[in-house]
Structures are given as structure tokens and as C-alpha cells.
Amino acid sequence: MVDSEPSSGDDLAWTTTGSDIDYACPGFEVRRDDVVLPDGTETDFHYVDEPPAVVVLPFTPDGDVVLVEEWRQAVGRVNRGLPAGTAESDDADLDAAARRELGEETGYEADAVEHLFAAEPANGLLNSVHHYFVARGCEPSGEQDLDFNESIRVVTADYDDLLTEVLDGGVRDGRTALGVTRYELTERWR
Numbered sequence: 675m676v677d678s679e680p681s682s683g684d685d686l687a688w689t690t691t692g693s694d695i696d697y698a699c700p701g702f703e704v705r706r707d708d709v710v711l712p713d714g715t716e717t718d719f720h721y722v723d724e725p726p727a728v729v730v731l732p733f734t735p736d737g738d739v740v741l742v743e744e745w746r747q748a749v750g751r752v753n754r755g756l757p758a759g760t761a762e763s764d765d766a767d768l769d770a771a772a773r774r775e776l777g778e779e780t781g782y783e784a785d786a787v788e789h790l791f792a793a794e795p796a797n798g799l800l801n802s803v804h805h806y807f808v809a810r811g812c813e814p815s816g817e818q819d820l821d822f823n824e825s826i827r828v829v830t831a832d833y834d835d836l837l838t839e840v841l842d843g844g845v846r847d848g849r850t851a852l853g854v855t856r857y858e859l860t861e862r863w864r
Contacts, residue, residue, distance in 0.1 A: 690709055694706050723802075728759060729807070730808075731806065742755060742827070753846070754839075754847065759775035759778070761805075768807075779828075780826075783815035785811025787809045
């Protein structure tokens with residue numbers, strides 16, 4: 675996006691005059707945009723640029739939720755949350771990415787997968803979109819196929835217990851809190 679005019683026509687929009695990658699690693703890049711602010715100030719802005727991700731709320735036939743417990747180096751503890759991962763170029767669509775991530779991280783396979791919603795988890799810092807899916811009829815079908823840097827334990831939980839943990843702050847993972855509360859507010863009460 676070099677020499678771009680604000681596409682929104684909004685008087686708050688910034689104009690991007692240049693863009694470059696300052697750092698790249700597997701999974702994301704740190705991008706620097708040269709921008710002109712609405713008042714004419716020229717500056718730069720850094721953000722994380724990453725591909726779309728999928729987050730799966732997987733239900734067993736009995737209504738329990740399949741969760742992953744995973745070491746998270748950034749916070750120095752095990753995180754309990756929903757299976758999630760990055761869409762890959764060979765995924766036919768986001769439904770396929772959700773099914774793949776569910777299988778790789780948990781060894782479970784879903785009878786049905788349905789898109790729930792999409793969110794930008796931290797659009798002040800990230801160019802990232804998370805697509806949330808509800809998976810139903812999830813049964814163990816194989817072994818996990820983890821990446822070399824994933825340490826994951828699979829557990830199941832009663833949905834109402836998980837909801838209580840989210841509301842009480844026992845589950846701190848933002849993707850999980852957002853997915854469970856959105857499901858509760860929109861899907862469960864249909």
C-alpha cells in the first residue's frame with residue numbers, strides 16, 4: 675500500500691506512503707508503514723501482520739467441549755482454551771482450516787462445522803482476523819499432529835462449567851472467552 679489515499683473517505687483516516695517488513699518469522703511479520711496523519715504529520719506505525727486464523731468451539735455428542743491445555747511462553751504458564759490455528763494456503767476454505775486445526779491439535783473429527791462470527795482481536799496492534807466456528811459431533815478419530823513447537827494436552831469440559839470459568843475469570847485466554855460468550859449470547863438461545 676504505497677501512496678494510498680484513505681479508502682474510507684473518513685477524516686480520521688491515515689494515508690500510507692510506504693510499507694516494509696522489519697521482521698519476519700514463521701507465523702507472522704512485523705510491518706512498518708510510513709503514514710501521514712489527518713493533521714499532516716508524517717510518522718511511522720508498526721504492527722503485526724498475520725494470516726487469518728480459525729478458532730473452534732468443538733462439542734462432543736454428549737455436549738462437552740473439547741479443549742486444549744497448551745504451554746504459552748509469552749505468559750509463562752499453561753493456557754486452557756479452544757483449539758485454534760492459522761489458515762494455510764492449501765486449505766480449501768476456512769471450514770477446512772477449522773477441521774484441520776481441530777484434528778491436528780486434538781485428534782478429534784467433527785460431523786459438522788458452522789461459521790459463528792469473525793473478529794479482529796487487537797486491531798490496534800495486529801492485522802489479524804479470527805474466524806470462529808462451532809463444531810458438533812466431535813469424536814476422537816486419530817492422533818494429534820502437532821507442530822514442533824506445540825506442547826498440548828487434550829481435555830474435555832462440561833459446557834456450563836467452561837462458561838462459568840470464563841465468566842469468573844478462570845479462563846484468561848481471550849479467544850476462548852470471546853468465543854464462548856458470543857456462542858452463549860447468540861447461538862445457545864436461538
